[in-house]
Amino acid sequence: MLKMESIHKRFNGAEVLKNVDLKVKKGEAVALIGPSGSGKTTLIRVINGFVLPDNGRVVVRGKEIDYRKKDELRQMRKRIGMIYQLFNLVDRTSAIDNVVSGALGRMDRGFELISSTIGLFSTEVRERAMELLNFVGIEDKAFERVDRLSGGQKQRVAIARALMQEPEILLADEPIANLDPRTSQKIMELLTKINRERGITIITVLHHLESVRDHFHRVVALKDGEICFDGRTDCLTREHISSIYEFAGEYECAAA
Template sequence: MQATATQTNPIISFKHVNKIYDNGTVGLKDINFDIPRGQFLVVVGLSGAGKSTLLRTINRMHEITSGEVLVDNESVSDYKGKALRHLRRQIGMIFQNFNLVKRATVEKNVLSGLVGYYPTWRCVLGLFTPHDRKRAFQALDRVSLTKKLFSRADELSGGQQQRVAIARALMQDPKIMLADEPIASLDPRTTKAVMDTLKRLNREDGITVIVNLHSVELAREYADRIVGLRSGELVYDEPIDQVTEAGLNQIYQTKPEA
């Protein structure tokens, strides 16, 4: 298990979190668990299990129906305006489809990570300071892509595009990184490059990383802890040294019919 000190000071807490969509679909059902600061957490489960919903409640991309999501011991459920913008600055988000501006340069895509700090018009016009551009170069250096600084995003491979997305998130100086199926469309070699990058940032910068994955093998290779969801419910939660094959198999079992 995690050390007691980290358990008493979680960076994220879910308290009886429920999410029911307008059509009645249950996205999350009574989710309760804490995420210690600096942990590399992998969430696994079938498609539709609630993994993306869980991730997006942390930065309020999805609203919850009831319960509380706490970041640094503060409930974020009622955040609006400036408070919500400040929250999202602290939380980098990596998407499955990269979410890059394909015709823009790599540098411009990385600089767009500052949108939470500057007015939108300033970012659109490219009015960045020399210090901003230096930080963009440094962020690309962290993901080994400085040679692509002035390349267009659509000239890059999928793995390179995802590393640009990670560099963009680094511009926010985040304390939390959310990655929603970040390697779903990548081949094995580029998958390793992306996952290695996330793990290195977790270890070197102390960033708390939460990754949604389908691959149990990758989860076991990179995670400090594995959480499993099934039909919106938390059905598995173990530190990596206590994870077993039999336990992981339970995550993917369907419930017996009544």
């Protein structure tokens, strides 16, 4: 599904990703952890084509990404859904309209332009958006403006919007960082359900190690731009965690 080989990335001379190799199979769920500044977001952005690596290859579904070809990047992004910490919804617009906009990427360019200009969406598209709002559990908020929703509800809208794209890979960058523990748990359960029931490959950046343990079999850790752990979550020891985060005490307790 996804193969990264010898990925290097420098920003202003600083090496942010160093020789990253990563393979993710179809249907896998992977948690990406590591201290602040270790390169997690950059890695995610290399996968969705927003950051061009200096060296190395990225292969998605058997096809190497050519970062110079805008059309190819566009095609590739259609198969990749994104979920962010701050939800990235269009405020002052209803939940359903936000979800419907997820379908744009799947249409051809001409139709995309016309439909977004005049607000034309087929009944079929709206029905599908409604089904997805039902799937994520907030059908009753379909016509509510998203800036009036709670953080958890906003993230559900964002997840429904990503699913509208019919993605094969879902990338989430700290999807629960702005949510309370109970809401975080619910959102993680929803992502796990999407992975299990729909077979969508998921790569999620997480800071909360308990969520990693509860929801992921595989964890990949970045430290200073290098992968320093890639394996089963139940093999991630206190020693690994101490070494990844470089300050033992607090994290050991939190993860134990």
